[in-house]
Amino acid sequence: MSFEKEIKLVEELCMTPGISGFEENIAEIIKRELKDVADEMETDPMGNLIVTKKGSSKKGPKVMLASHMDEIGLMVKYIDDNGYLRFSTIGGINDQMLMNQTVTVHSKNGDFTGVIGSKPPHVTKAEEKKKVVPADEMFIDIGAKDKEQAEEMVTIGDPITFKCWFEAFPNNLVMCKALDNRLGCYVMMEVLKRVNSKATVYGVGTTQEEVGLKGAKVTSYRLNPDLAFALDVTLSGDHPGIKPEEAPVVIGKGPAVILIDASGRGIITPKYVRDLLKNTGDKEGIPYQLEVSDGGTTDGSAIHLTKEGIPTGVLSVPTRYIHTTVSVASMEDVENTIKLIVAAIDSLE
Secondary structure (H helix, E strand, O other): OOHHHHHHHHHHHHOOOOOOOOOOOHHHHHHHHHHHOOOOEEOOOOOEEEEEEEEOEEEEEEEEEEOOOOOOEEEEEOOOOOOOOOEEEEEEOOOHOOOHHHEEEEOOEEEEEEEEOOOOOOHHHHHHHHHOHHHHHOEEEOOOOOOHHHHHHHOOOOOEOOOOOOOOOOOOOEOOOHHHHHHHHHHHHHHHHHEEEEEOOOEEEOOOOOOOEEEEEEHHHHHHOOOOEEEEEEOOOOOOOOOOOOOOOOOOOOEEEEEEEEHHHEEEOOOOHHHHHHHHHHHOOOOOEEEEEEOOOHHHHHHHHOOOOEEEEEEEEEEOOOOOOOOOHHHHHHHHHHHHHHHHHHHOO
């Protein structure tokens, strides 16, 4: 199967900036793509985009699809006398990933390219070479000659994204920043385009997931659906440095049906929901993988604790090198994620 058209939309989603709290541009893409299939669209006070596709039955269930729009990034927190920027990290970022990255500072005066500088090896001591420089000791060089000029360019609180490129790899793989979770946004949009169910489906582009699952908390409280699914990505353990038992989910074998994440501190998927996804996959011949995770969590953890409790599942696309500028995933896995969730929703009475 060729994914040329689909890859172009994924590229646009990934290359469009939108760190936590600054997701507006991603929401605009979703609005554009779903304007012809949505019965209603609205944005709530938290910036969550809620797209409603009504079901064929007024008595049908309400289903929420949550796909967070935000990506990890940085924010300007201080400008020193020489015009260098100090920054805060937004979301989970390993300090070792930051050094010598190229970034874009998004200012009211325009976008400015910067680099996270470092000492050259010529003057780096042997013991320093083995040490990971912490983020709070790093700085961004935007080419300003002094503090005054830097303040004319940027200001405190400006969001910063990583400047990179998108690449279509062989075997229908894609590489870019922000696959977490622009792939989930793409899945959500495609599900709304394809679903034909008695259920009313709410496609929600949630905000600020990377910094506390914030958008999903308020949106699920408002919608109070009968059933919900968080659409996200998960670790793919098919590369050197990871033991199979640490991350058994791999690229190319379909989406991961999450049974437990964060060792149970996150979601423990209800039997009805996990059986719905598994039985649908088995019946329709759609490949899927089962995952019990010790690591992070998703919007599903916030949704399932809303009000009296909402039956919630998590369906994730296996992705290598998550939370870096070079994440890799398979469009075949993306397609099978879409097929599985569409079939599951269409089967609801």
